[in-house]
Amino acid sequence: xxxxxxxxxxxxxxxxxxxxxxxxxxxxxxNHGRTNLSFNLRRSIxxxxxxxxxxxxxxxxxxxxxxxxxxxxxxxDKKVVAETKFAxxxxxxxxxxxxxxxxxxxxxxxxxxxxxxxxxxVEQAAELIEELIKEKK
Numbered sequence: 832x833x834x835x836x837x838x839x840x841x842x843x844x845x846x847x848x849x850x851x852x853x854x855x856x857x858x859x860x861x862n863h864g865r866t867n868l869s870f871n872l873r874r875s876i877x878x879x880x881x882x883x884x885x886x887x888x889x890x891x892x893x894x895x896x897x898x899x900x901x902x903x904x905x906x907x908d909k910k911v912v913a914e915t916k917f918a919x920x921x922x923x924x925x926x927x928x929x930x931x932x933x934x935x936x937x938x939x940x941x942x943x944x945x946x947x948x949x950x951x952x953v954e955q956a957a958e959l960i961e962e963l964i965k966e967k968k
Contacts, residue, residue: 886958886961887913887954887957887958887960887961888957888961891957891960891961892912892913892953892954892957894937894938894957895934895953895956895957895960896911896912896915896953898930898933898934898937899911899915899917899920899930899953899956901933902926902929902930902933903920903921903922903926903930905920911953912953913952913953913954913957914952914953914954915952915953916951916952917930917950917951917952918951927950928947930956931947931950931956934956934960938960938963938964940960940963940964940967941963942959942963946959947959
């Protein structure tokens, strides 16, 4: 008499990305006077699901969005989210400097010029702000 069974193991890790890997291990056990146990690993290409999340707090993103709207004189119904690029809102380099100054005043921080020049999105600004606040403590 032979019995065949298989087991499935799922592993999920999450940080900035989620990966699920499944392994199936069928085993054949024979009961003809001796036990024969074999494992075969069937390898399939795991489907990867990548979800990117913002490292900055939602509260910080919302504050940055409001400051950007104010500095660029945008209408209240204009949608500004984490992925929004300042350039897509019509901001030029002078506008970006004014946005940075508004952020520094609101959050009581000082941004180094080289870091401030690299900010292109609301998310980047929020992440830098949180980093600077953390360094202050």
